[in-house]
Amino acid sequence: MHATQQSPGEWVRIHPLAVRAGHWVNVVAVVIMVMSGWRIYNASPVFDFYFPKSVTLGGWLGGAIQWHFAAMWLFALNGLAYLGYGILSGHFRRKLLPITPRAVFHDVLEALRGRLAHEDLSVYNAAQRAAYVSLIAALVVLVLSGLAIWKPVQLYWLAWLMGDFDNARVVHFLAMAATVAIVAVHVLMVILVPRTLPTMITGRARRTA
Ligand code: HEM
Structure with missing residues (x-):
């Protein structure tokens, strides 16, 4: 239907x-x-x-x-x-596009005021889209910097792109810190809007409107 x-x-x-x-x-x-x-x-x-x-x-x-x-x-x-x-x-x-800075700014502000409605669970708001895209980007940087640290000889160009081996370690650490920070906010949002959790388990939700 x-x-x-x-x-x-x-x-x-x-x-x-x-x-x-x-x-x-x-x-x-x-x-x-x-x-x-x-x-x-x-x-x-x-x-x-x-x-x-x-x-x-x-x-x-x-x-x-x-x-x-x-x-x-x-x-x-x-x-x-x-x-x-x-x-x-x-x-x-x-689900993740488009993202405009204006919409992200608006939705983050509304979320901080506790006024961000998440009625239609099939659509991510702009704050969620920005968080998920940033998270995916941080995870990609984690993998690339991890590869540079793991195989610094074979993948020397990857370490070189990040400065050198020691810099690749710092990049790896910062990408981890960004991931942990975004995930902390992500889990906090799930606790604040618990209706979203069953949808990530069963895949379904009842329409409210
Ligand atoms: C116990 C920890 C976690 C819980 C309870 C949780 C829960 C959820 C829920 C309920 C959603 C759907 C939100 C909605 O429909 O509005 C979601 C989406 C998502 N979560 Fe988590 N999450 C957790 C940890 C993580 C971690 C560790 C990552 C990545 C490092 C992550 C990445 C994502 C991404 C990328 C999406 C969007 C998925 C898509 O639609 O493609 N989450 N999460």
């Missing part, structure tokens, strides 16, 4: 299976990568602080590297499948 002919109370499809499966696999992979990454960082900190051992994974440097590399394959393959699906199916074009 056509969307405009649907009435309140009817079930509508919000998130396709490919996006839902990819999203939750990604959550597992990202949590493992971030926590083991913090343990790897602690072995040779770039900045003047350590992460508390209780929030790290792997126990020691060798263990953390094994977790990081195991989750890396899950994360990269899942990410490539998501990017491929998003581009080829038109999902990104339909």
